[in-house]
């Protein structure tokens with residue numbers, strides 16, 4: 001059956017056509033996002049949800065979305081999505097990080113001009129027949145210093161445009177490298193220096209615990225008299241009442257505000273201040289940007305729902321459409337290795353180490369690790385997947401490490417999973433043969449070559465004669481058909497293991513009969529999703 005996607009915000013209808021062309025059923029209800037109750041009623045029917053900023057994807061909505069696999073944000077900010085809740089439920093959240101960057105940067109530049117020349121107020125006054133030529137004395141921006149707070153995708157486009165307008169640009173961004181600053185022709189500075197030097201300040205950071213209220217009374221006090229402040233990033237970066245106070249005192253000469261603490265902003269003190277230009281979160285609102293983000297989000301969501309490719313996910317490593325088919329058998333292998341250890345381990349896991357040898361070291365390690373972790377904790381948390389597994393493992397305080405190395409053995413590449421609990425260390429290794437099927441190649445350091453089936457039985461035993469007989473006769477007596485039987489030992493007379501691929505799950509009664517033999521140390525039924 002074709003996957004079903006709901007579009008609950010005002011996306012360009014380009015998205016609808018793309019979903020249909022890709023074989024995805026789509027319901028286009030651009031106003032549904034604002035009707036929380038109705039959305040809650042229908043969300044359970046959908047595999048995908050495509051949104052902008054109006055739909056609030058709360059934990060309650062996510063809990064009702066029993067089939068949901070992907071949330072696609074046609075735009076950048078995902079602060080309207082409860083990402084931890086989505087991750088816990090294994091739902092991928094993806095955005096379109098570049099589709100509206102130019103448009104938003106242009107809005108910030110437009111705001112700089114509008115504030116520098118008081119264009120909206122002058123427009124109003126002229127239309128009112130006042131001809132107040134002397135009232136609207138502006139400032140040039142040429143030669144002025146622009147302070148950028150946040151110099152990522154949008155900030156750097158603003159920087160390039162501002163340099164072209166002959167402004168001097170200084171930027172505060174802890175993640176901006178010195179080389180990138182040189183490349184952009186701007187100066188990297190600390191925040192206080194930016195406050196002290198900038199004639200115009202423009203914000204381009206996400207809203208985080210560190211950036212919330214970054215422009216408050218204390219920050220404004222450090223700024224130049226007559227500073228002009230632009231915010232086309234997120235409401236909450238500026239303490240609005242402190243800005244109002246700064247404007248009232250004349251410390252701040254003007255502001256251009258596209259985003260507000262409370263949106264939709266229908267009442268706000270800033271609306272009553274002179275030389276404040278306000279727009280209703282229009283940063284991304286151009287036909288070009290909306291076409292870009294709609295097209296991109298529909299392609300990304302369809303690629304995921306149809307082919308398993310992951311692009312621009314916030315909570316999952318990317319997997320390109322090209323690598324998805326090659327990676328798939330190794331994802332399965334990683335999951336099966338995790339599932340083996342998860343099923344035989346009974347005490348709390350403390351550490352997980354994943355070794356990627358040879359060709360597997362060149363693959364998408366993040367995706368493989370997520371798959372191994374999903375397999376590992378599935379025996380405890382049934383509906384975990386590659387999205388939720390890393391979150392759950394972290395929540396449980398399990399330390400995960402990855403090692404990558406060149407080919408060392410006879411296999412082109414293999415994956416080895418080692419898990420430590422308080423009492424013991426367990427390891428299992430596997431590879432994928434040219435038939436695309438995963439194989440166990442080592443368990444507890446004992447080499448073997450075992451095909452993996454849905455139902456298996458794993459025994460540990462003393463290396464003694466008669467084990468094949470014990471298992472074969474007991475299972476035969478109860479009509480359990482053995483498809484494949486693998487034995488291994490560390491040395492003659494030492495530790496030995498047996499791995500049997502059987503046609504159906506072996507009951508505990510039958511396994512108890514096996515366990516009753518003194519040579520058998522343990523016998524476990526295993527289930528694999530292969």
Ligand SMILES: NC(=O)c1ccc[n+]([C@@H]2O[C@H](COP(=O)([O-])OP(=O)(O)OC[C@H]3O[C@@H](n4cnc5c(N)ncnc54)[C@H](O)[C@@H]3O)[C@@H](O)[C@H]2O)c1
Pocket residue numbers: 076077078097100101104149150151152153154155172173174175176204205206207208210211232233234258259281282283284285
């Ligand atoms: N008004 C709109 O309609 C509109 C449109 C698009 C994007 N946005 C918003 O614009 C903002 C920037 O988007 P982007 O695409 O450039 O994001 P980005 O992730 O490319 O860049 C953000 C930059 O902020 C920096 N940063 C993070 N914490 C910081 C801190 N404490 N101090 C200084 N810098 C910090 C990061 O290092 C990064 O370089 C986001 O909040 C986004 O939601 C708004």
Ligand SMILES: O=C(O)[C@H](O)COP(=O)(O)O
Pocket residue numbers: 052053054074075076077078100281283284285
């Ligand atoms: O983060 C974004 O992409 C912008 O804030 C745009 O939001 P919108 O899609 O609701 O206009």
